[in-house]
Amino acid sequence: MNTLHIIGVGLIGGSFALDVKMQRPGVRIFGIDENSDHLEKAKELNIIDDTAQIEDLNDAEVVILAIPVDATVELMPEILDRVHDDALVIDMGSTKEEICVKVKDHPKRRNFLAAHPIAGTEFSGPTAAIHNLFRGKTNIICEVEETGFKLQEKAMSLFKDLGMRIRYMKPKAHDKHIAYVSHLSHISSFMLGKTVIEKEKNERDIFDMAGSGFESTVRLAKSSPDMWTPIFKQNKTNVIETLNEYICNLENFKQLMEQEDFEGIYKEMQNTNYIKKILKGIE
């Protein structure tokens, strides 16, 4: 790999660029972004070597898309139209079904790889880019068999250099499960933040009472609405299902409280402590 084009030089695209630079210093990295401030900042921070335009993609060898998922779906056909036959185009978005359906019959489908690296922070933009964001993280690849074999190999070698472990899934299954382990977490966090802000808006001092527990449960409420609105839109059905189940569990907990069934409350918490085991598996 001699060149890399990154569309979207924010947290994900920028962090990807930083690690490629470190692992493969010979690669020349071009940034494409409709936000010219971001582009400038990314160059200033040495995240990219140079800026480029969509029109330059004819010569691209590897293209990474790390932009909001609605923009990805809109832009992908044009990108595939432009790139040459040996180019590899990788999408890193948090939903996979809509993009896979969109390019299903594209003549250059084999040039596309659908990926979702489970990595990120609550920050955004090029200043949020950090080294080793992807190291040890899971990268979910969807419909791998639809990507050309040599291009699969090229992508895997790149992901391996960045320290990612690979899992293969169907897009439908990806979107369904990711709704539970990622999308619902964001909503629970946003609504927790909202509940507390609403209640305490006239009592700023109250946040002096907030400790690290509150901080960790509302951390995701700092996330970018630009990124998350299209994710919720594309994964609407699954997200609504998770919300129904979450609300139902909260209602049940409330009912136990109202009935003063504190033995029941104890059991709820004890059973959920099982999450310790699960999280140990993640670490």
Next chain:
Amino acid sequence: MNTLHIIGVGLIGGSFALDVKMQRPGVRIFGIDENSDHLEKAKELNIIDDTAQIEDLNDAEVVILAIPVDATVELMPEILDRVHDDALVIDMGSTKEEICVKVKDHPKRRNFLAAHPIAGTEFSGPTAAIHNLFRGKTNIICEVEETGFKLQEKAMSLFKDLGMRIRYMKPKAHDKHIAYVSHLSHISSFMLGKTVIEKEKNERDIFDMAGSGFESTVRLAKSSPDMWTPIFKQNKTNVIETLNEYICNLENFKQLMEQEDFEGIYKEMQNTNYIKKILKGIE
């Protein structure tokens, strides 16, 4: 201060002991705990110098209670009965109204200080005790005027040595606000953990998909039911109120999703991003 008796040598009591040992190496620390394994472990880890019994409190100079809040309410009158007139007894529990009501008319009320250090982790027991847990954290003192003046001074000097900043509140206000910034966070986290575990119980691999976002929102679901059940019991009314508001906000978010009002979803998230400012205040 020459001696310190700590009732409950777990995360809070143990961490308190560790810091007192560091700041005031001359103080002899006695541990009291109905769990003899914990006592033994605390001694082995040099958290306490020696073990003691409730009966030994006649000679106690400063007594710290760091046990579940129901046990505190049950035990406090007996402790106050036992200690001498110059002793200082500090409760560190997460609810303050019930304990303040309980000792309201106790002849030794002036020996008692109601405190709530907003510090902790999701772990418990003496092995969870860590240095500097309280440094830079808020310590909420309730009904300070009910504590003897010299004993107030003694407590403040101790808290200062441990690096805590002090805030004064009435017990009712404390319990109401802490329901939002702490108790609700725990329930939202427990129920998130429950929702995901229920859904994914037969698909362990799915947790490979969970990233740091999920991990941080369910962190509190590792917390001890022994500690949290009595807290929810004592703060029932406030907790139910926060739950109602939280569920209502989640229902509203779900409705926006169902109506495909993604502009509304965007605004919800954008408004809640205000939490960034608030959290900056906490750090």
